[in-house]
Amino acid sequence: xxxxxxxxxxxxxxxxxxxxRARVPEGRPIVYGASLGACAVAGLTGLASIGLAxxxxxxxxxxxxxxxxxxxxxxxxFFVFVVNLGGAGASLYALGYARHESAPxxxxxxYPVFLAALNLVVIADDAFSFLFAWELMSLASWALVVAHxxxxxxxxxxxxxxxMAAVSGMAxxxxxxxxxxxxGHYDFASMRAAVATPGIAALALVLVLxxxxxxxxxxxxxxxLPLAHPAAPSHVSALMSGVMTKVAVxxxxxxxxxxxxxxxWWAAVLVLAAGGVTAVLGVLYAVMEHDLKRLLxxxxxxxxxxxxxxxxxxxxxxxxxxxxxxxxxxxxALFHVFNHAVFKSLLFFGAGAVLTATGERxxxxxxxxxxxxxxxSFAFLIGCAAISALPPLNGFVSEWLTFQAMLLRxxxxxxxxxxxxxTDGALLALAAALAGACFVKAFGVTFLGRARTQxxxxxxxxxxxxxxxxxxFAALCLLAGVLPGALVDLLAPAVRALVGQSMPAQxxxxxxxxxxxxxxxxxxxxxxxxxxxxxxxxxxIMVVHRFASHALRRAPAWDCGFPDARPQTQYTASSFAQPLxxxxxxxxxxxxxxxxxxxxxxxxPARIEKEIHDPIWERMYAPVGNAVWRAxxxxxxxxxxxxxxxxxxxxxxxVALLLALALWQ
Amino acid sequence: xSTFSIDVANTLAGFLVLxxxxxxxxxxxxxxxxxLGLHAFILAMAVAWQAYAxxxxxxxxxALIALVFKAGVIPVALQRMVVRLGIHRELxxxxxxxxxxxxxxxxxxxxxxxxxxxxxxxxxxTREYIALALSVVLLGLLMxxxxxxxxxxxxxxxxxxxxxxxxxxxxxxxxLVVEISIAFSVLIAFLVIGVFLFxxxxxxxTVDVRALDEFRGERR
Numbered sequence: 001x002x003x004x005x006x007x008x009x010x011x012x013x014x015x016x017x018x019x020x021r022a023r024v025p026e027g028r029p030i031v032y033g034a035s036l037g038a039c040a041v042a043g044l045t046g047l048a049s050i051g052l053a054x055x056x057x058x059x060x061x062x063x064x065x066x067x068x069x070x071x072x073x074x075x076x077x078f079f080v081f082v083v084n085l086g087g088a089g090a091s092l093y094a095l096g097y098a099r100h101e102s103a104p105x106x107x108x109x110x111y112p113v114f115l116a117a118l119n120l121v122v123i124a125d126d127a128f129s130f131l132f133a134w135e136l137m138s139l140a141s142w143a144l145v146v147a148h149x150x151x152x153x154x155x156x157x158x159x160x161x162x163x164m165a166a167v168s169g170m171a172x173x174x175x176x177x178x179x180x181x182x183x184g185h186y187d188f189a190s191m192r193a194a195v196a197t198p199g200i201a202a203l204a205l206v207l208v209l210x211x212x213x214x215x216x217x218x219x220x221x222x223x224x225l226p227l228a229h230p231a232a233p234s235h236v237s238a239l240m241s242g243v244m245t246k247v248a249v250x251x252x253x254x255x256x257x258x259x260x261x262x263x264x265w266w267a268a269v270l271v272l273a274a275g276g277v278t279a280v281l282g283v284l285y286a287v288m289e290h291d292l293k294r295l296l297x298x299x300x301x302x303x304x305x306x307x308x309x310x311x312x313x314x315x316x317x318x319x320x321x322x323x324x325x326x327x328x329x330x331x332x333a334l335f336h337v338f339n340h341a342v343f344k345s346l347l348f349f350g351a352g353a354v355l356t357a358t359g360e361r362x363x364x365x366x367x368x369x370x371x372x373x374x375x376x377s378f379a380f381l382i383g384c385a386a387i388s389a390l391p392p393l394n395g396f397v398s399e400w401l402t403f404q405a406m407l408l409r410x411x412x413x414x415x416x417x418x419x420x421x422x423t424d425g426a427l428l429a430l431a432a433a434l435a436g437a438c439f440v441k442a443f444g445v446t447f448l449g450r451a452r453t454q455x456x457x458x459x460x461x462x463x464x465x466x467x468x469x470x471x472x473f474a475a476l477c478l479l480a481g482v483l484p485g486a487l488v489d490l491l492a493p494a495v496r497a498l499v500g501q502s503m504p505a506q507x508x509x510x511x512x513x514x515x516x517x518x519x520x521x522x523x524x525x526x527x528x529x530x531x532x533x534x535x536x537x538x539x540x541i542m543v544v545h546r547f548a549s550h551a552l553r554r555a556p557a558w559d560c561g562f563p564d565a566r567p568q569t570q571y572t573a574s575s576f577a578q579p580l581x582x583x584x585x586x587x588x589x590x591x592x593x594x595x596x597x598x599x600x601x602x603x604x605p606a607r608i609e610k611e612i613h614d615p616i617w618e619r620m621y622a623p624v625g626n627a628v629w630r631a632x633x634x635x636x637x638x639x640x641x642x643x644x645x646x647x648x649x650x651x652x653x654x655v656a657l658l659l660a661l662a663l664w665q
Numbered sequence: 666x667s668t669f670s671i672d673v674a675n676t677l678a679g680f681l682v683l684x685x686x687x688x689x690x691x692x693x694x695x696x697x698x699x700x701l702g703l704h705a706f707i708l709a710m711a712v713a714w715q716a717y718a719x720x721x722x723x724x725x726x727x728a729l730i731a732l733v734f735k736a737g738v739i740p741v742a743l744q745r746m747v748v749r750l751g752i753h754r755e756l757x758x759x760x761x762x763x764x765x766x767x768x769x770x771x772x773x774x775x776x777x778x779x780x781x782x783x784x785x786x787x788x789x790x791t792r793e794y795i796a797l798a799l800s801v802v803l804l805g806l807l808m809x810x811x812x813x814x815x816x817x818x819x820x821x822x823x824x825x826x827x828x829x830x831x832x833x834x835x836x837x838x839x840x841l842v843v844e845i846s847i848a849f850s851v852l853i854a855f856l857v858i859g860v861f862l863f864x865x866x867x868x869x870x871t872v873d874v875r876a877l878d879e880f881r882g883e884r885r
Binding site for chain 1: 779806810813
C-alpha cells in the first residue's frame with residue numbers, strides 16, 4: 001500500500017520534472033525512465049498483494065475532517081497490476097518512440113501525472129478521492145490528446161472527449177450522491193454497509209453504467225473514443241485504450257459488485273444488452289475503418305463489449321444465487337481485462353512503430369512492411385492473433401471462458417435473461433468472427449503485399465526500446481495463453497471477495513489444463529495446443545525442406561489478368577471490407593456505393609464512390625449538439641440587453657421565486 | 666415586550682412602505698428627492714424605536730447615521746446636483762403610474778404572504794417588520810426598473826438600501842461594525858454615482874439612461 005503510494009508520488013514528481021526539463025534532450029529518458037521504474041515497483045506490489053488481506057490508509061488530505069481514504073484489496077491490487085503493467089510497457093516503448101516527438105513539452109509533464117491518476121483511481125476508497133483521481137485522469141489524458149494541437153481533428157477530438165468526460169464525471173458524481181444517502185457518508189466502507197432502497201439502487205446503477213460506460217466506450221457513449229485515442233501519441237494511445245478503459249471497468253465492478261450489494265436481474269439484462277451491442281457494432285466500425293490507429297480504437301470498443309458481457313453474466317448469476325457461475329463469468333471478464341490491456345497496448349505500439357517508420361496511418365498507403373520491419377511485423381502478428389481469439393494465445397482463453405459461463409446455466413428463471421444470454425452468445429460469436437476478418441485486413445494490407453507508397457518503401461525498423469516493449473507484450477500474450485491456470489488462480493482472491501466463490505484451483509491440475517467447471521463438461525489445454533502447433537509447423541517445414549528442391553526459382557506473379565503490375569492494383573483494405581460493408585453496412589450504416597462509368601469515347605477514369613453514415617452520431621449526438629448550439633444562439637442575446645432590462649430580469653426572477661415560495665407553502 | 670411598542674414599530678415600518686409608494690409616483694426630481702429625505706427620516710425613527718424597544722443602544726448609532734447621512738447629506742447633495750445639472754424643472758416621462766402602483770400593491774401582498782408564514786415562530790416585534798422591510802426592498806427595485814433617469818434610479822437604489830437597513834435593525838444582533846461599513850459603502854456608492862452622473866452628462870448632455878443604451882449600440 002505504502003509502496004504504491006510512494007510510486008504515485010514518484011510519478012507526480014516525474015511530472016514536475018517533465019515540466020521543468022521538457023525542452024532539454026535528457027528530459028525524455030528521465031521522465032520515461034522514472035515512470036518505468038515507478039510502474040515496475042507498483043505493478044509488482046500489486047501482483048504481490050492480490051492474495052493479501054486488504055490494507056487501508058487514511059491521509060489527512062482532501063476535504064477537511066474527512067481526509068483521503070485509500071484501500072488496496074484483491075480487486076484493487078489486480079487492477080494496480082494491470083495498470084502498471086501497461087504503464088511500464090508504454091514507458092519502455094516511449095524511451096525509444098518519444099525520440100520522434102515533435103512537442104515533448106506538451107507530453108512529458110502530463111504522461112506521468114496520467115499514470116499517477118490511473119493508480120489513484122483504483123486505490124481510492126472514498127467518493128471524493130475517487131472522483132478527484134477520475135477527473136485528474138480525464139484531464140491529463142485530454143492534455144495528451146490535444147498535444148498535437150495544430151491538427152484541427154485533434155482539437156475536435158479533444159473537445160468531444162472533454163464533453164464526454166464531463167458527462168461521465170457528472171453521472172458518477174450523481175451516483176455517489178445517491179449511494180451516500182442523506183447522511184452523506186462518502187467513504188466506500190459506509191456505502192458498502194448501507195442498504196439502498198431498490199429505487200435508489202436502480203437509479204444509481206443506471207448512472208454508474210452511464211458514467212463508466214462513457215469512459216470505457218460502451219455504445220452509444222463511445223463516440224469520443226475512436227476520435228481521441230488515435231489523436232494522442234502512440235504510447236499514450238496504448239495507455240488510453242489498454243489501461244484507462246480498464247480503469248472504467250474497475251469502477252463499474254467496484255460499484256456494481258461491491259458497493260451496491262446485489263443488483264436485481266434486470267440490471268444484468270441491461271448490461272448484457274449494452275455489452276452485446278457494443279461488441280458487434282464496435283467491430284463493424286472497425287471493419288469499415290482504414291486508419292490503423294482508429295481501427296484499433298474501434299476494436300477497443302468491441303473488447304469492452306466482451307468484458308461487459310462477462311460482467312453482465314456474472315450479475316445475472318449473482319442475482320439468481322448461482323455463485324459458481326458468477327465466479328466463472330467474473331473471472332472471464334477480469335481475464336479479458338488483463339488480455340486486452342496486453343494485446344491492445346502491443347498493437348498500438350506496432351501502429352506507433354509503423355507511424356514512426358512511414359509517417360502514415362492510412363492502411364491504403366502502406367503495404368509490404370514485413371520486409372522492412374520484420375520485428376515489428378512479427379510482434380504485431382502475435383497481437384493480431386491474440387485479439388482475434390486464436391489459440392494458443394490469451395484472447396482465446398478469456399472468450400472461451402465467457403462462452404463456458406453462458407453454457408453453464410442457460411436456464412435462469414427470468415425470461416429476460418433466457419432471451420438475452422443466448423442472444424449475447426450469438427452476438428459474441430459474430431463479433432469474434434468479424435474481429436478475425438478485421439485483423440486479417442489490418443495485418444494483410446499493412447504488412448503484406450508490396451509497398452503502395454514511397455514512404456512505405458523507405459520504412460526502417462524501429463529502435464530497440466520499442467521492439468523490447470513489443471516483444472515483451474507478445475511473450476505475455478503467449479504466456480497467458482499457454483498457462484491460463486496461473487492467471488485464473490491469481491484472480492481467485494479478487495473474485496471470491498466479490499461474489500463469494502471462485503473458480504476451482506487450476507495450477508494443481510495435471511498437464512496445466514484449464515477446467516472451468518468439471519472435466520466431463522469442458523477443458524482446455526493451451527500447452528497441448530501450442531505443442532501441437534509448434535510440432536506440426538516444424539514437421540511441415542522439415543517435410544518441405546526434405547522433399548522440395550532447394551533451388552530458388554523466380555517466376556512471374558499471377559497477375560489476375562492485369563498486365564499492369566503497379567502496387568496500386570493490389571487488394572486494398574476497402575475491397576477487403578466490401579463484402580462485409582454490403583452485408584451489414586446497408587442497413588446499419590446507410591452505406592451506399594455509386595459507380596460512375598464514363599460513356600464510350602470519354603477518356604476520364606471510372607469511379608466508385610462509397611458513402612458511410614454513422615447512425616449513432618447522426619441520430620443521437622448531432623441533434624443534441626444542434627439543440628445546444630441553437631439554445632446558446634438564443635441565449636446570446638442576453639449578453640446585449642440594456643441596464644434596465646438586466647434590472648428587470650433580476651426583479652422578475654426575485655418576484656417569481658418569492659411567488660413560488662408563497663404558492664409552495 | 667409591550668404590545669404598545671410592537672404597534673409603534675409596525676406603524677413606523679408601515680409609514681416607510683407608504684413613503685416608498687410616495688416615491689413611486691413622483692415625476693419631478695426635487696419632489697422625489699424630498700420624498701427620499703422623508704423616507705430616510707422615517708427609517709431613522711423606526712430604527713431609533715427599535716433601539717428603545719430592544720434596549721440595544723448601538724442601534725441609536727445606526728439611527729443617527731440614517732438621520733445625518735441618508736436624511737440629511739445625501740438628499741441635499743442630490744438636490745444641488747439636480748439644480749446644477751439643470752433638470753430640476755423637467756418632468757420625467759414615467760409610463761403607467763397607475764399600473765406601477767398596482768404592481769407595488771401586489772408586491773406588498775406578496776412579501777406579506779411569503780414572510781408571515783416563514784416568521785411564524787419569530788419574535789412578534791420582528792414578524793411583520795421583516796415583511797414590511799421586504800416590501801420596501803421590492804418597491805425600490807420596482808422603481809429602479811420603471812425609471813429612466815439616472816438620478817431617480819439612484820434615489821430608488823437608496824430607498825432599497827433603507828429597506829435592508831430596516832430589516833437589519835429588526836434582526837437583533839447585527840453587529841455595529843457591519844452596519845457602519847454598509848453605511849460607508851452606501852456613501853461611497855453615492856459619491857461614485859455622483860461623479861459618474863456628471864461624466865455622463867458631460868458626454869451625452871443628458872442623464873437619461875436611454876442615451877447610454879444608444880451609445881452601446883443596442884436596440885430597444
